[in-house]
Structures are given as C-alpha cells and as structure tokens.
Amino acid sequence: MNDKKQGILDVSLKLFVERGFHGTSTAEIAKTAGVATGTLFHYFKTKEELINTLYLNIKGCMLNDVKGNYNDKESFKENVKKLWLKFINFGINNPYKFQFILIFHSSPYITSLTKEQAETRFVEVMEIYKKGIEKNEIKMVYNEMVMDYFWGNIFGTVSHFTKYPENLNEKNINLAFELFWDGISK
Amino acid sequence: MNDKKQGILDVSLKLFVERGFHGTSTAEIAKTAGVATGTLFHYFKTKEELINTLYLNIKGCMLNDVKGNYNDKESFKENVKKLWLKFINFGINNPYKFQFILIFHSSPYITSLTKEQAETRFVEVMEIYKKGIEKNEIKMVYNEMVMDYFWGNIFGTVSHFTKYPENLNEKNINLAFELFWDGISK
Amino acid sequence: MNDKKQGILDVSLKLFVERGFHGTSTAEIAKTAGVATGTLFHYFKTKEELINTLYLNIKGCMLNDVKGNYNDKESFKENVKKLWLKFINFGINNPYKFQFILIFHSSPYITSLTKEQAETRFVEVMEIYKKGIEKNEIKMVYNEMVMDYFWGNIFGTVSHFTKYPENLNEKNINLAFELFWDGISK
Amino acid sequence: MNDKKQGILDVSLKLFVERGFHGTSTAEIAKTAGVATGTLFHYFKTKEELINTLYLNIKGCMLNDVKGNYNDKESFKENVKKLWLKFINFGINNPYKFQFILIFHSSPYITSLTKEQAETRFVEVMEIYKKGIEKNEIKMVYNEMVMDYFWGNIFGTVSHFTKYPENLNEKNINLAFELFWDGISK
DNA sequence: CATGAATGAGACTTCATTCAT
DNA sequence: TATGAATGAAGTCTCATTCAT
Structure with a gap:
C-alpha cells in the first residue's frame, strides 16, 4: 500500500x-x-470510507496474529491456551488497535457490510471450542455463551495488563489463564 | 431534582x-x-458539564443498586453471588446506563475529578473479596487482577444477555455464574 | 432616585x-x-432605554459641574479659564463619565432624540466665546471651529492627566491652559 | 496581499x-x-485576530502617509506644519481609518502586543519636537504634554472638517494651524 | 416591587468536502 | 498524484427579554 x-x-x-x-x-x-x-x-472518498477501511485493516491484523491450526499432538488445554495467548498478546502489543475494535465494534459509522466482512473469517477461529465439547473437556455451555465468556475475559485481562504494565510477566499471565481455564473447563 | x-x-x-x-x-x-x-x-454551563453530571449520576445509580452488607449467616459463595447478580441485573435492566459507563469510563470528556469522585465509593463494595482470601476460598491472586477478572466477566455476561435476551433465564444465569465462580474459587 | x-x-x-x-x-x-x-x-424597558437614560444622566452631571455665569468683574481670560478648568476637572474626577461621553457621543445606540435633549443646554454654556469676539480678545475664527478647537484641547488635556496622574499639579494645569489660551487669543 | x-x-x-x-x-x-x-x-483564526491585523494595517497606513525627514533648509515652523498637515490630511482623506484608530486605540480587543508593535515606529516621527526645544522655538513643556496637546488638536481639527466639509479650504486649514502653532510656539 | 427559569434567535467557529491548479 | 483555498451547513453557546410566582 x-x-x-x-x-x-x-x-x-x-x-x-x-x-x-x-x-x-x-x-x-x-x-x-x-x-x-x-x-x-x-x-x-469520505470520512466514513476511511474508518471502514481502517476497521477492516485492523480486524485483518488481529486475525493474522491469531490464526493457526489445531495441533492434535498437544492437549486441548494447550491448544486453547495458545489461542488465548495470541489474543492477549495482540491486545497488549497493539493497545490502539485493541481499543479501536472495542470502541467501534458497535458504532453506527461502521456499516453492516463492513462488520459482516470482518466477522466471517473469525468464526472458524472459534471452531476450536467445538473440539472441547466433543472431547468432553469443557462445560456444557451453548456456543454464544462460551464466546462471550471468552471475550469478556480477553477484555478484562488485556485491560488489566495495559493498566498495570508492571504486573506483566509470565507468572501473572499464567495466573490469568488459569482463572479463565478453570471457569470453562470441566 | x-x-x-x-x-x-x-x-x-x-x-x-x-x-x-x-x-x-x-x-x-x-x-x-x-x-x-x-x-x-x-x-x-457546557456540554462537558452535562456529560460529567450524567456520569456521576449513573455511577450513583449503579452504586445504589449494588451496595449491601456482607451477610455472615450465608456462605462466602452466596455473598459473592449476590454481589455478582446485582451487577448483572443492573446491566441487564439498565442497558443504556451500563453501556454509558463502559463507553465513557476512559473518555477524555470525563474529567479526572469526576472519575475520582465516582470511584471512591466503589472501593468499599469490592472489599468483599478480602473476606474470600481470608477464608481461603478464592485463589491467591492480587487485588487488581481479581477486580479486572470480575469486570471482564460482568462485561461479557451482560453483553451476552443483552445480545440474546431469549437466553435470559435463571438456569443460564446460574450457568454464567458458575463459569465465573469456578474461575476464581479454589 | x-x-x-x-x-x-x-x-x-x-x-x-x-x-x-x-x-x-x-x-x-x-x-x-x-x-x-x-x-x-x-x-x-430595554437595554437601549438604559443606555439612553445613562447618557442623559451623565451629560446632566457634566452640565451641573460646568455651568456658571459670566462674571463681569473678572477679565475675559479669567472667565474662559474658569470654564476650561471646570471641564478639565470634570474629566479628571470622572474618568468613566468622560470616557462614556466620548465613546457614545456618536454611537448608534443613543437616539437622536436623546442627543438633542442633551445638546440644547450646552449651547448656552458656550455663549461665553461670543463675548471674546465682541471684546476683540480672541482670534476671528468662526464659532464651530472655536468649539472644536476647545473640545480637542479638553480631550487632549484630560487624556494627558489621566494617563500620567503623577504630572497632575497646579503648575502643569496652568501650563496646559497657556497652550490653549495662546492658541485662540489674539 | x-x-x-x-x-x-x-x-x-x-x-x-x-x-x-x-x-x-x-x-x-x-x-x-x-x-x-x-x-x-x-x-x-478568530474575530480578534482580524481586528488586530486590521489595527496594525491601519497604523501602518498612517505611518506611511506621515513619515518624512526633517528638512534643514526650511524653518522649524515649516517642518512642523508639514507634519501637522500630513496628519490632518490623513484624517480627512481616511475618515474611517482615523475613527478606527481613535475608537480602538484603548479597546480591550486590541492586545498589548499589537499596541506595542504599532507604537514603536511612531516614536521617531515625533522626534521633530526635540528640534524645536533645541532651537528654542517652542515652549518649555515636557514631551508627553506636547504629544497630547498635538493629538488633541489633530483630533479636534479632523473632527471639525469631517463634520463641516463645506468649511474645508486652504484658508481655514491655515487658520486651524495657526491656532495650534500659537499654542506651542514661544 | 422583585425574582430567575425559560425562551429561541443569532453569535462565533468548525468541519467534511470540492475543485482549480 | 497532490495541493490548499473556498464553501456553507451545522455545532456550541450567549443574550435580551418575558412571565409566572
């Protein structure tokens, strides 16, 4: 570009x-x-076109950072942790982009077309949890609630380490993940 | 008024x-x-004074809905659940107020004086978790992380039931609480 | 009142x-x-009525301070000096009123009716100069020019002593009058 | 421009x-x-910037019209008369600019910075009177009083010819100058 | 007499957007 | 491509004035 x-x-x-x-x-x-x-x-052409382009760009960035295949050689928990970590890292390393997504996710300036385009590729990333249910490793919770539990936790965790960067270290990251994991795991 | x-x-x-x-x-x-x-x-006097007044008002509303004393006759979990429920109910019953707090919590239009005024009374509400640590019922996590785990969960849960009001029933609420509780409890 | x-x-x-x-x-x-x-x-009734009332009030004040009859027992110069001094004193002792007259003398907020009412009583004050021409003590200058020479001098002199109050003493006042007098006298 | x-x-x-x-x-x-x-x-950028720019512009115009060197081949009176005439002509030919200076000279919309910028170049124009004192042709009056006597007279004279344009002719201009000159000359 | 809440026209200023260069 | 002067609708806020109390 x-x-x-x-x-x-x-x-x-x-x-x-x-x-x-x-x-x-x-x-x-x-x-x-x-x-x-x-x-x-x-x-x-317009200010709205600018912000819509930006939105697609940023969602694309996040997707790139976060995508990856399920690795059957590792445990389900390991796989989930990797995905969780990628989101957390994206949020910590790209605070503006993370904030941008939060703020404009439900704003009227982003057209529904844009949102649709951005959403489609994310669905597959989340397929991983189906594996968890198959394998009987996570609680019997319907899809949408898992997703929102996941997002809420990502949001809280990234906010935390952005507010208190001095707390950012491997031990605390692992701690944060355990909170998350113990919540959904059986 | x-x-x-x-x-x-x-x-x-x-x-x-x-x-x-x-x-x-x-x-x-x-x-x-x-x-x-x-x-x-x-x-x-100005548009900014309006939004600052509104911010204090709404935080006051939330505080009123949420405050309450620790009841020693009930278990720690029961006490936590009551607090968690009050927040969730506030969010579900007052979606605009809840959104408003989320959006303007870190906006430049709300002065730091306003934020300070709004924050002070909230601290005591959260004291409950100290009991949990004393009683050895929740994980050994430092205060700020508990808070942000809590908020992330409230945010995710309220978002969920606002997006899918058809899922709102006692069973699902209890389910959502279990996700939260199993995360922090020992 | x-x-x-x-x-x-x-x-x-x-x-x-x-x-x-x-x-x-x-x-x-x-x-x-x-x-x-x-x-x-x-x-x-209106803001304009207020300023018009004020204008008449202040012109009235000035007239009161300044009026007085020609004293045939004193010289013409003495009589002129007395009048000149009254104006200068009014200006020095009432700087706001003096400024007000200057500023609003030709402003559109003062109606012509008001100006007329204020003007009529001043004409007689100035009759004194006719005596000077009769007595052949001042230059053969037409009325309006004498008036404007007079006003210009009052304006300059009052401005001076208002700007530099430390220069205000009898000697300098007399000096200022001599500048004026030597200009119009024969 | x-x-x-x-x-x-x-x-x-x-x-x-x-x-x-x-x-x-x-x-x-x-x-x-x-x-x-x-x-x-x-x-x-603002209405105030506009009026300040205008003020500097107009003072610059006046300065241009009025400046000129002392001519040693002519008498001191001739030199003073030339300066006096330039001011009078400026006032008569540019009544709006002249009025503007009078009105806004001491207004709060003109910043002190602007006033300062406008003032500096005027000081040298007035140096001429020092010659008069050297040559013993004008009265022993301190500088500031001469200046204010001068300004008062310019103001009065310009006002006069603006109010009564039918009186504007060489004879009356000369008359007006004599009033002024006889005031300060020895 | 005295008050001050309420009004809506109009003030200054900003802004997304266009277009000639 | 790239520029920035020009536009006029729209934004925040002020103000003289009214009127119920």
Missing part, C-alpha cells in the same frame, strides 16, 4: 481512539499525517 | 450512548427533551 | 465603558449590581 | 467603525465582503 495512504490510516487509528470519530477532524488527520486535506479525500 | 433538568439528563444518556459525545448535538438533546437550547445551558 | 435603579446605572457606566454596549450583557449588569435580571427590565 | 483577505479587511474597517466590535457579526463581514464565513476564518 502507498506510503501516504498508510500514513493516513496510522494517524487515524490513534486519533479515532483518543478522540472518537466526530471528535477527530479530517483536517487534523491530514495535518498529522503530513499531507493535504485533498490528499486524504483522494484516497478515501 | 427539577423535571426539565432530569429530562435533559435522561435524553442525553440515550443519545450519547447511541451516537457518542460529538455525534450528539446539544440542539438535538434539547429538542428531544422538549426544552429550548437555552434551557439546557441554563442547567449545564 | 431608587437605590437599585441607581446601582444599575452606576454599574452600567463602568461596564459600557470597559467593554462596549454589545460587549456588556444585561445579565452581567444585573449580577454586578446585585439585582435579578427581571429587576433591570423593570426599571428600563 | 490576497484579494479576498484584503476585501475582508476593507469591509471590517467600515463595519467596526459604524457598529463597534461586538455590534458587527462575522457573518455580516463575510457577506458584505462577498465571501463565505468559512473563508473569513481561513484567513483569520
């Missing part, structure tokens, strides 16, 4: 998270990115 | 949650509340 | 001079005067 | 003089200048 286009996206991420959609002006995005306002509108 | 003032606050809650701070105009708040724009600014 | 009414007028004078007509709100006048906004409008 | 920017300044001068700072809306300035409101704020 073009340097200027990418620059605009990078700057937008930071500003949209810090000040919200309407709180960030296209003029400021352009200025911070070091381009003219006209240039911004050359790459993105 | 005055009728008109309260009307403005009620309308603001809905609109701020649905469209964000900058996405909601004072003109629209006033119009929806059935008062003149001047009246809004008669009660709140 | 009523205490509250007078208070409003006093406060208005100061604020109108410092911030201009539109720069001063009726709310601020009322607040500074220690009355409710409604009270202000009880005494003055 | 840009056409539109200059147009805005020209219109502002007229309106600020006729209706005052707060009495003139930016919308009206823009409309009268034939530009959009946004354009006004493209060139001037």
Whole structure:
C-alpha cells in the first residue's frame, strides 16, 4: 500500500481512539499525517470510507496474529491456551488497535457490510471450542455463551495488563489463564 | 431534582450512548427533551458539564443498586453471588446506563475529578473479596487482577444477555455464574 | 432616585465603558449590581432605554459641574479659564463619565432624540466665546471651529492627566491652559 | 496581499467603525465582503485576530502617509506644519481609518502586543519636537504634554472638517494651524 | 416591587468536502 | 498524484427579554 495512504490510516487509528470519530477532524488527520486535506479525500472518498477501511485493516491484523491450526499432538488445554495467548498478546502489543475494535465494534459509522466482512473469517477461529465439547473437556455451555465468556475475559485481562504494565510477566499471565481455564473447563 | 433538568439528563444518556459525545448535538438533546437550547445551558454551563453530571449520576445509580452488607449467616459463595447478580441485573435492566459507563469510563470528556469522585465509593463494595482470601476460598491472586477478572466477566455476561435476551433465564444465569465462580474459587 | 435603579446605572457606566454596549450583557449588569435580571427590565424597558437614560444622566452631571455665569468683574481670560478648568476637572474626577461621553457621543445606540435633549443646554454654556469676539480678545475664527478647537484641547488635556496622574499639579494645569489660551487669543 | 483577505479587511474597517466590535457579526463581514464565513476564518483564526491585523494595517497606513525627514533648509515652523498637515490630511482623506484608530486605540480587543508593535515606529516621527526645544522655538513643556496637546488638536481639527466639509479650504486649514502653532510656539 | 427559569434567535467557529491548479 | 483555498451547513453557546410566582 502507498506510503501516504498508510500514513493516513496510522494517524487515524490513534486519533479515532483518543478522540472518537466526530471528535477527530479530517483536517487534523491530514495535518498529522503530513499531507493535504485533498490528499486524504483522494484516497478515501469520505470520512466514513476511511474508518471502514481502517476497521477492516485492523480486524485483518488481529486475525493474522491469531490464526493457526489445531495441533492434535498437544492437549486441548494447550491448544486453547495458545489461542488465548495470541489474543492477549495482540491486545497488549497493539493497545490502539485493541481499543479501536472495542470502541467501534458497535458504532453506527461502521456499516453492516463492513462488520459482516470482518466477522466471517473469525468464526472458524472459534471452531476450536467445538473440539472441547466433543472431547468432553469443557462445560456444557451453548456456543454464544462460551464466546462471550471468552471475550469478556480477553477484555478484562488485556485491560488489566495495559493498566498495570508492571504486573506483566509470565507468572501473572499464567495466573490469568488459569482463572479463565478453570471457569470453562470441566 | 427539577423535571426539565432530569429530562435533559435522561435524553442525553440515550443519545450519547447511541451516537457518542460529538455525534450528539446539544440542539438535538434539547429538542428531544422538549426544552429550548437555552434551557439546557441554563442547567449545564457546557456540554462537558452535562456529560460529567450524567456520569456521576449513573455511577450513583449503579452504586445504589449494588451496595449491601456482607451477610455472615450465608456462605462466602452466596455473598459473592449476590454481589455478582446485582451487577448483572443492573446491566441487564439498565442497558443504556451500563453501556454509558463502559463507553465513557476512559473518555477524555470525563474529567479526572469526576472519575475520582465516582470511584471512591466503589472501593468499599469490592472489599468483599478480602473476606474470600481470608477464608481461603478464592485463589491467591492480587487485588487488581481479581477486580479486572470480575469486570471482564460482568462485561461479557451482560453483553451476552443483552445480545440474546431469549437466553435470559435463571438456569443460564446460574450457568454464567458458575463459569465465573469456578474461575476464581479454589 | 431608587437605590437599585441607581446601582444599575452606576454599574452600567463602568461596564459600557470597559467593554462596549454589545460587549456588556444585561445579565452581567444585573449580577454586578446585585439585582435579578427581571429587576433591570423593570426599571428600563430595554437595554437601549438604559443606555439612553445613562447618557442623559451623565451629560446632566457634566452640565451641573460646568455651568456658571459670566462674571463681569473678572477679565475675559479669567472667565474662559474658569470654564476650561471646570471641564478639565470634570474629566479628571470622572474618568468613566468622560470616557462614556466620548465613546457614545456618536454611537448608534443613543437616539437622536436623546442627543438633542442633551445638546440644547450646552449651547448656552458656550455663549461665553461670543463675548471674546465682541471684546476683540480672541482670534476671528468662526464659532464651530472655536468649539472644536476647545473640545480637542479638553480631550487632549484630560487624556494627558489621566494617563500620567503623577504630572497632575497646579503648575502643569496652568501650563496646559497657556497652550490653549495662546492658541485662540489674539 | 490576497484579494479576498484584503476585501475582508476593507469591509471590517467600515463595519467596526459604524457598529463597534461586538455590534458587527462575522457573518455580516463575510457577506458584505462577498465571501463565505468559512473563508473569513481561513484567513483569520478568530474575530480578534482580524481586528488586530486590521489595527496594525491601519497604523501602518498612517505611518506611511506621515513619515518624512526633517528638512534643514526650511524653518522649524515649516517642518512642523508639514507634519501637522500630513496628519490632518490623513484624517480627512481616511475618515474611517482615523475613527478606527481613535475608537480602538484603548479597546480591550486590541492586545498589548499589537499596541506595542504599532507604537514603536511612531516614536521617531515625533522626534521633530526635540528640534524645536533645541532651537528654542517652542515652549518649555515636557514631551508627553506636547504629544497630547498635538493629538488633541489633530483630533479636534479632523473632527471639525469631517463634520463641516463645506468649511474645508486652504484658508481655514491655515487658520486651524495657526491656532495650534500659537499654542506651542514661544 | 422583585425574582430567575425559560425562551429561541443569532453569535462565533468548525468541519467534511470540492475543485482549480 | 497532490495541493490548499473556498464553501456553507451545522455545532456550541450567549443574550435580551418575558412571565409566572
């Protein structure tokens, strides 16, 4: 992707998270990115197109960081932990992107088309839990509740280590995972 | 509190949650509340004072719904469950207020003074967990992590039942609590 | 005159001079005067009526301070000096009133009716210069030019002693008068 | 300078003089200048920046019209008369600019920085009077009083010829100068 | 007489977007 | 591609004035 286009996206991420959609002006995005306002509108027809592109971009980033196949040679718990860790790491290493997803997940500026596009590829990532039920390793809880338990925990854990970076170490990460695991495991 | 003032606050809650701070105009708040724009600014010097007042109000509501003393005649788990349930019920019965807290908890429009005022009274509510550690019923996890585990779970659980209201029944609530409890309990 | 009414007028004078007509709100006048906004409008139907009343008041003050009969026992110069001094003293002792007259003399908020009412009584004060021409003591200059020479000098002299109050003493006042007198006298 | 920017300044001068700072809306300035409101704020960040720029502009105009070197081949009186005339001509030919300076000279909208910038270059223009004292041609009056006598007279004289343009001719101008000259000369 | 809540027009300013260069 | 001057609708907030108490 073009340097200027990418620059605009990078700057937008930071500003949209810090000040919200309407709180960030296209003029400021352009200025911070070091381009003219006209240039911004050359790459993105409207401000909404910009934020929708950004949303897809970021969800794509997260997906890349998080995807991976189930490894039959390891235990189910190991497999779940790997996935959990990838999400946690993504959140810790990309706080702006993580926040962005949280904030704009249910915002009216992201069109339903965009949300749909972003969602489809995630479903397969979550298939892993079906294995857990098959293998009788996790509680008999319906899918949607597992998902929301998972997300709530990811959210809480990432928030925690972002707020208290001094607590971030392997021991505490493992501790946090145990809280999560003991919740869903049988 | 005055009728008109309260009307403005009620309308603001809905609109701020649905469209964000900058996405909601004072003109629209006033119009929806059935008062003149001047009246809004008669009660709140600025839009920021309005949202800060609203924030304190809503945190106050939540606190009222949630507070209560530890009952020594019941088990520790029972006590925790009661607190957890109060939060969940608050979230389910007041989805706008719950969302509002989530969205504006870390927004730049809420001053640090406001946040401070809102926070102080919450600390004591959470003291309950100290009992759990004393009684050796919950895992040896430091305070802040328990809190964030708790909040993440509340967030995930309320989100779940708000998204799928058809799943809301006693059985599922109990299920959700067991996920939470098995996570922190020894 | 009523205490509250007078208070409003006093406060208005100061604020109108410092911030201009539109720069001063009726709310601020009322607040500074220690009355409710409604009270202000009880005494003055509109903001314009207030400033017009004030204008007439102040011109009246100046006239009172300045009037006096020609004394045939003293020289013409003595008579002129007395008049000149009265104006200078009025300006120095009432800087706000003096400024107010300067500023609002040609403003659109003062109606022509008000100006007319204020002007009529001043004409006779100035009749003194006719004596000077009769007595052949001042230059053959037409009336309007004498008036404007006089006013320009009053303005310059008062401005001077207001800006540099440390220079205000009898010697310098006399000096200033000599500058004036040597200009018009033959 | 840009056409539109200059147009805005020209219109502002007229309106600020006729209706005052707060009495003139930016919308009206823009409309009268034939530009959009946004354009006004493209060139001037705020209404105050506009009036400050205007003030510096106008003081610069006056300075240009008025400056000139002392000519040793002519008498001191001739030199003073030339300076005096330049001010009078400026005032008569540019009544709006002259009024503007009078009105906004001591207004709170003009920042002290602006006033300072405008003042510095004027001091040297006035140095001429030092020659008069050296040459023993003018009265022994301290500097500041000469300046204020001068300004008062300029003000009075310009006001006069602006009010009564039918009196404006060489004879009356000379007459007015004699009033001034006889005042300060020995 | 006195109050101050309530009004809505209008003030200053910002902003997404366009278009000639 | 890239620019930034220009636009005018819309935003926040102020203000003179009214009126029920």
